[in-house]
């Protein structure tokens with residue numbers, strides 16, 4: 001008899017009526033089935049699939065726990081589509097759900113305990129606790145949940161609550177009962193002080209967790225928000241002394257996942273001593289960003305884009321990341337990694353893979369990740385000539401002096417660590433042969449943002465060339481996906497200026513999120529935490545993806561470091577090294593973000 005998995009909540013529902021989640025999943029024997037009967041005055045109903053050996057027979061209708069079963073004698077297969085179809089045909093009627101709601105089955109209620117390991121740290125305060133609160137506010141957390149902070153620092157529950165309370169906010173469009181909700185949330189937060197390598201301390205945590213779980217099916221999520229050298233000892237102790245005996249145990253691992261192929265493989269091996277791959281949730285928070293998630297929707301649910309999505313129409317694609325501040329406060333960490341490992345090998349490469357992958361068989365996590373891996377494995381090795389590195393130096397502007405990278409006391413004075421990099425990458429497959437995929441990432445630049453820019457080829461035999469002049473590549477279409485800030489998707493087109501003459505100008509077809517959607521966009525960590533709780537792996541990195549990503553970057557990183565390549569220095573707050581332009585020109589490309597034709 002398999003287990004009844006934790007199921008999706010109404011957070012993932014799209015309409016008043018029952019609808020299948022986009023996150024339908026099979027591997028962990030749970031079907032994310034979201035039904036929201038708000039329109040009929042019913043509270044959300046959760047549905048999951050129960051498995052019996054190899055045959056999957058029962059649909060359990062649950063109202064805050066398992067409440068009733070409905071037998072499906074024909075469901076035997078393990079193919080997710082088949083199950084999906086069968087589930088659809090089993091979609092309960094409102095009457096059945098009403099009946100189910102009357103069932104009382106308290107002993108089957110489950111609980112989720114979320115332990116933030118490294119709770120005293122920067123990420124926990126800045127992102128994890130606020131994201132958990134936002135989920136709580138939105139009613140996305142299960143009814144029974146507890147949050148535990150775990151770290152070496154000595155703190156009482158009250159001190160943790162006080163620390164956390166300073167970072168909680170309510171979104172502008174979600175202000176109702178905000179402080180009440182905060183108080184309720186904080187009451188669910190506790191703290192346990194312990195060492196990261198002490199099984200005894202984790203056993204104490206286990207005891208406390210059990211008290212809160214009160215004999216219910218206990219699911220446990222550990223968020224490793226600690227420096228990477230602690231990952232394995234913390235996982236060892238959590239798995240030996242604090243994993244759940246009667247529920248799932250999952251671990252979210254923060255980057256960096258190693259610093260090259262070898263160290264990443266060692267980390268994976270270390271984690272897998274104590275965890276199965278499906279318990280490991282490697283987080284890349286860029287995958288949780290709204291516009292990154294929307295990339296697949298844009299491509300695969302609009303007829304107009306996918307036919308253009310190839311070398312035939314696209315000249316180049318650019319993945320751009322910039323920050324208008326330096327490594328202030330994180331120099332010690334950063335110097336061991338540099339911008340290529342910090343941003344390119346993970347965030348930008350993940351976006352590239354989603355951008356370039358073939359249509360997956362389904363939206364199942366494994367189908368999507370299979371396609372991403374294929375892209376990564378098809379990439380041409382990166383050559384040193386296709387990489388430019390830079391490092392910011394001190395700069396005085398308007399009477400203010402901004403520090404250089406090596407002015408940070410935690411950074412060696414002679415550090416060659418790049419704070420800026422630009423690279424040209426290529427995918428050796430039929431769709432993308434010869435198309436430059438350009439990446440650019442830098443700290444202490446003139447602005448902050450992240451974008452994908454798709455530059456299209458010129459119109460062959462363009463009747464309006466006279467208006468464009470002899471340069472065929474002038475005024476070509478460009479699709480811009482602005483991931484942040486001020487999310488937007490816009491397409492640059494040529495348009496006739498109204499009037500009696502024939503003059504063209506560049507205009508934007510603009511989907512500006514703030515204007516179109518009257519709601520704030522959730523933080524990436526909210527989405528990812530919710531997915532981890534629901535067992536949705538689509539936005540987490542599988543180990544073979546990670547291996548492929550490191551195989552691509554490790555040789556060039558090693559070459560840069562072995563040859564002690566000196567970065568090109570650029571002033572704090574500038575547009576970065578000139579070398580980046582030279583790299584782009586080599587491929588007849590202009591950086592979209594620096595172009596005058598923006």
Ligand SMILES: NC(=O)C1=CN([C@@H]2O[C@H](COP(=O)(O)OP(=O)(O)OC[C@H]3O[C@@H](n4cnc5c(N)ncnc54)[C@H](OP(=O)(O)O)[C@@H]3O)[C@@H](O)[C@H]2O)C=CC1
Pocket residue numbers: 118119120121122123124151152153224225226227228230254255256333
């Ligand atoms: N901060 C950020 O914006 C981001 C962070 N990350 C990653 O998330 C993880 C956590 O980041 P962050 O919160 O900034 O990290 P911190 O450096 O703030 O560390 C978190 C906690 O770990 C403990 N700790 C720190 N150093 C050591 C050490 N040498 N030995 C034992 N324990 C230590 C401390 O808790 P105590 O002393 O109480 O035990 C600290 O509060 C890291 O892996 C980081 O790379 C990823 C993306 C962004």
Ligand SMILES: O=C1O[C@H](COP(=O)(O)O)[C@@H](O)[C@H](O)[C@H]1O
Pocket residue numbers: 285323342
């Ligand atoms: O992973 C990281 O991301 C942040 C940038 O994240 P964002 O969501 O604020 O864009 C970056 O500052 C940090 O160096 C890096 O480790």
